[in-house]
Amino acid sequence: MTPKRKQRLYIVLSIVIGAAVAVGLVMYALSQNINLFYSPADIAAGKAPVETRIRAGGMVVEGSVKRDPQSLRVEFGLTDYVSTVNVVYDGILPDLFREGQGIVAQGELNDAGQLMAVEVLAKHDENYMPPEVAEALEKAGKMPEQLRAKEAYAE
Amino acid sequence: MIPEFGQYALILSLCLSFLLAFIPLVGAETNNPLWMSYARPLAIAKFLFLFIALLCLGYAFVADDFSVAYVASNSNTALPIYYKISAIWGGHEGSLLLWIVILGGWTVAVAVRSDNLPPAIVSRVLAVMGMVGVGFLLFIILTSNPFDRHLPVFPQEGGDLNPLLQDIGLIIHPPLLYMGYVGFSVAFAFAVAALLSGQLDAAWARWSRPWTNIAWAFLTLGIGLGSWWAYYELGWGGWWFWDPVENASFMPWLIGTALVHSLAVTEKRGVFKSWTVLLAIFAFSLSLLGTFLVRSGVLTSVHAFASDPARGYFILVLLAISVGGSLVLYAWKAAHVKSESSFSLVSRETLLLINNILLVIATMTVLLGTIYPLIVDALGWGKISVGPPYFNALFIPLVLLMAGFMGIGIMARWRQTKLETLLGQLWKPAVLSIVAGVVAQWQYAGEFNFQVVGIMVLVFWLAFTGLQDMYKRASAKSGMWKGMRSFSRSYVGMMLAHVGVAVTIVGALMVSIYNEERDLRMAPGDRITFAQYEFIFDGARKVQGPNYRADQGVIRILEDGEPYTQLLPEKRLYAARGNVMTEAAIDPGFTRDLYVALGEPLEGGAWAVRVQYKPFVRWLWLGGLLMAFGGILAAMDKRYSRQAKRELARRQAA
Numbered sequence: 001m002t003p004k005r006k007q008r009l010y011i012v013l014s015i016v017i018g019a020a021v022a023v024g025l026v027m028y029a030l031s032q033n034i035n036l037f038y039s040p041a042d043i044a045a046g047k048a049p050v051e052t053r054i055r056a057g058g059m060v061v062e063g064s065v066k067r068d069p070q071s072l073r074v075e076f077g078l079t080d081y082v083s084t085v086n087v088v089y090d091g092i093l094p095d096l097f098r099e100g101q102g103i104v105a106q107g108e109l110n111d112a113g114q115l116m117a118v119e120v121l122a123k124h125d126e127n128y129m130p131p132e133v134a135e136a137l138e139k140a141g142k143m144p145e146q147l148r149a150k151e152a153y154a155e
Numbered sequence: 156m157i158p159e160f161g162q163y164a165l166i167l168s169l170c171l172s173f174l175l176a177f178i179p180l181v182g183a184e185t186n187n188p189l190w191m192s193y194a195r196p197l198a199i200a201k202f203l204f205l206f207i208a209l210l211c212l213g214y215a216f217v218a219d220d221f222s223v224a225y226v227a228s229n230s231n232t233a234l235p236i237y238y239k240i241s242a243i244w245g246g247h248e249g250s251l252l253l254w255i256v257i258l259g260g261w262t263v264a265v266a267v268r269s270d271n272l273p274p275a276i277v278s279r280v281l282a283v284m285g286m287v288g289v290g291f292l293l294f295i296i297l298t299s300n301p302f303d304r305h306l307p308v309f310p311q312e313g314g315d316l317n318p319l320l321q322d323i324g325l326i327i328h329p330p331l332l333y334m335g336y337v338g339f340s341v342a343f344a345f346a347v348a349a350l351l352s353g354q355l356d357a358a359w360a361r362w363s364r365p366w367t368n369i370a371w372a373f374l375t376l377g378i379g380l381g382s383w384w385a386y387y388e389l390g391w392g393g394w395w396f397w398d399p400v401e402n403a404s405f406m407p408w409l410i411g412t413a414l415v416h417s418l419a420v421t422e423k424r425g426v427f428k429s430w431t432v433l434l435a436i437f438a439f440s441l442s443l444l445g446t447f448l449v450r451s452g453v454l455t456s457v458h459a460f461a462s463d464p465a466r467g468y469f470i471l472v473l474l475a476i477s478v479g480g481s482l483v484l485y486a487w488k489a490a491h492v493k494s495e496s497s498f499s500l501v502s503r504e505t506l507l508l509i510n511n512i513l514l515v516i517a518t519m520t521v522l523l524g525t526i527y528p529l530i531v532d533a534l535g536w537g538k539i540s541v542g543p544p545y546f547n548a549l550f551i552p553l554v555l556l557m558a559g560f561m562g563i564g565i566m567a568r569w570r571q572t573k574l575e576t577l578l579g580q581l582w583k584p585a586v587l588s589i590v591a592g593v594v595a596q597w598q599y600a601g602e603f604n605f606q607v608v609g610i611m612v613l614v615f616w617l618a619f620t621g622l623q624d625m626y627k628r629a630s631a632k633s634g635m636w637k638g639m640r641s642f643s644r645s646y647v648g649m650m651l652a653h654v655g656v657a658v659t660i661v662g663a664l665m666v667s668i669y670n671e672e673r674d675l676r677m678a679p680g681d682r683i684t685f686a687q688y689e690f691i692f693d694g695a696r697k698v699q700g701p702n703y704r705a706d707q708g709v710i711r712i713l714e715d716g717e718p719y720t721q722l723l724p725e726k727r728l729y730a731a732r733g734n735v736m737t738e739a740a741i742d743p744g745f746t747r748d749l750y751v752a753l754g755e756p757l758e759g760g761a762w763a764v765r766v767q768y769k770p771f772v773r774w775l776w777l778g779g780l781l782m783a784f785g786g787i788l789a790a791m792d793k794r795y796s797r798q799a800k801r802e803l804a805r806r807q808a809a
Contacts, residue, residue, distance in 0.1 A: 007500070026520055026549060030527065033545035037538035055540060072676055072754070072763050091674050092391075092754030092763045095726075095735040135538075 035106060039139070043109065044083035050109045056085060057104040065099055078105065080137055089117040096122035158223050161211025162302040168204035169292040171197055175285030179278035191278040198266040198281050201288065202259035209256050212243055212301050222309040225249060225301045231315040231731050233702035241326035242316045247450060248301035250329055254446070255291050257337045258284065265341055271799040272362060273806070279348035287340055290473045298466045315702070315731030324384030332377030332404055336442040338370020339411060343439035346432045347481055350488045355428050357495065360421035361798065365790040367418055371411045372786030378404050379779030387739055392750045392767045394775055397546040402525040403445035406518050410438045413514035416507050424569060425495025426504060432489055440478045447474055499571040506564035513557045520549045558613045558660065561653060562620035584623050588615035600669070610664050617657040621650055645792040652785030659778025665771035674754065678761035685768040688749060689713040694760055703727040708753045708762060712742070726753045748772050
């Protein structure tokens with residue numbers, strides 16, 4: 001090989017190796033940071049992993065929100081009208097968090113089957129239901145009629 | 156009546172767009188000067204009618220015409236006048252109209268500022284922009300008409316603008332962002348025109364470079380403003396969330412940054428020609444993808460106000476046609492392009508190539524993280540989300556790598572630089588930045604955080620290599636001051652933009668590492684101490700705004716025990732839709748912000764309160780401003796107008 005070709009070979013080789021390393025790192029990072037979504041029914045059926053970051057969505061059970069009087073700790077039930085999961089959260093709830101509202105909580109399940117949330121998401125529109133929640137409710141066959149009407153109105 | 160005029164104006168501009176997409180192009184292909192000469196008047200007329208449509212919609216908002224469905228759902232009689240005007244782009248239909256008006260604006264700008272270009276090129280460029288206009292006008296007229304009436308029974312009162320959008324940041328954020336997004340259509344049109352004409356020389360790079368710089372600067376401003384808005388308006392003091400909608404604007408920015416650099420190489424050295432064309436196509440494609448992601452409602456995000464599958468499919472088809480079409484054209488025409496010169500391994504070309512590769516990799520990782528959940532969902536594999544750790548883990552190392560190469564790139568010369576010369580110049584700033592990085596960290600924190608030191612060294616590296624290069628260039632002239640005055644605008648612009656990167660990195664680093672944040676329950680009289688500041692909660696009172704009621708918390712702040720200031724965060728209830736919103740209160744400063752926000756009311760007059768101490772957070776946006784200013788300065792370089800005069804003279808002589 002001429003020196004010039006040799007130089008080109010090195011360049012091509014380093015690009016290939018670099019690309020392979022990059023792809024490998026990307027795939028690793030992706031696999032480490034995917035948060036799967038589970039409905040309360042999935043969680044009750046034991047389909048969700050324990051002590052792994054997951055997302056869970058559903059409606060906040062009416063009358064279930066319990067506040068600790070000394071801190072920001074709050075507990076509430078999250079339901080898809082099939083099963084209910086108990087969520088524990090320590091922090092400020094979003095403005096649109098209300099009982100009977102669809103929300104998504106992100107966190108880890110503990111051994112007692114409670115979801116220790118690190119983040120609670122509610123949408124910036126009171127007529128809106130997170131699509132995952134809507135689908136979970138539809139799947140459970142428990143989409144409340146007035147909510148379906150609301151959805152139609154929102155469109 | 157007025158809304159019907161608007162509708163009529165929209166349809167007229169669609170017809171004009173059709174003509175613009177067709178006549179000049181045929182003229183250019185058949186070398187017919189008369190047909191080509193239609194390009195400019197058509198572009199101007201199209202913009203005129205679009206502007207009339209925008210005015211009509213504006214009138215409907217100001218006059219509270221709730222028979223127009225879009226007005227009824229985005230405005231309210233109690234809304235202050237400036238929000239009524241900004242409500243024009245507060246929803247899907249109107250922001251799409253704004254998109255199209257801005258596209259028309261860019262088209263006119265190209266039409267009037269292109270006297271120096273050959274008529275065939277101008278015709279093709281304007282025709283391509285006309286085609287894009289046709290696509291989007293069809294989209295708005297068929298699926299998202301802002302002038303749709305709500306007849307015969309229309310509401311007496313509007314549904315109000317989303318309170319999050321009732322803010323100065325959101326008055327100007329969409330127009331700026333769209334100026335950037337749509338501005339890339341100019342680079343795209345030039346690239347496609349160059350492909351169509353088969354003349355892929357350095358000339359098209361020279362013509363499209365200032366346009367690209369300006370579009371990039373606007374996009375930078377738009378993204379910066381969006382981040383600033385999220386910081387103070389979403390209420391929780393975050394400044395970047397890797398939210399899919401943020402990514403949607405960030406991806407075109409990353410590719411646009413690569414394009415700005417690649418255009419420089421193509422213009423100056425006549426290499427990377429087909430690569431630059433490809434980047435121009437990608438930059439605009441990612442702008443379209445961004446529009447698709449935001450407007451189709453496929454995302455679960457705060458921005459997905461509108462969701463309608465028909466709209467999503469329409470944009471997807473538009474995307475497929477424009478990306479597919481231009482790539483086919485590229486494959487067909489760009490295969491035989493030869494470089495006009497060569498360069499050796501150690502040269503500015505190579506370093507800019509590295510810059511391009513890193514930026515493209517960064518774009519790909521962001522793209523993957525953004526659309527992976529959509530793909531998984533579409534294939535029915537479940538619902539997932541990709542969290543910020545993914546983006547941080549990949550993006551931060553890439554940025555740091557880029558920063559390292561940036562310093563070398565400034566010093567390297569075109570074509571060839573001797574490795575020894577380069578190393579000889581680089582060791583001084585290298586040593587200095589290591590010392591400065593260590594000292595700065597010690598001074599600020601009194602501790603030794605390896606991560607922070609490493610990144611600060613890179614920041615100083617950017618600063619010192621820049622300074623050394625400026626010094627070297629200036630001292631080449633007879634006097635230092637004279638030398639500095641002789642710097643071209645594009646050189647100063649480049650330096651400013653690079654300093655902007657360093658400043659933004661400082662902001663991101665400091666606020667990520669030294670941010671102090673506490674969510675706590677505060678009863679009246681409770682206090683909390685951060686650094687030298689003491690926050691005292693004095694309870695909350697009721698206040699009345701123009702279209703909302705609010706609980707206003709009163710927080711006194713002491714600095715070193717002395718009274719310093721008082722912050723008044725609010726929790727607002729907007730009556731029209733019953734929306735609750737958090738309005739944070741901020742005491743801004745050059746090296747730190749104090750930030751307080753109210754959570755929810757608790758028993759006994761206590762509130763959930765978030766208190767934050769955010770060091771150097773302003774630097775994030777200051778860096779963005781510097782980058783944008785640098786981009787505009789570079790676009791105003793005198794050589795472009797000199798060049799334009801020369802080209803004009805040559806054409807007139809011929």
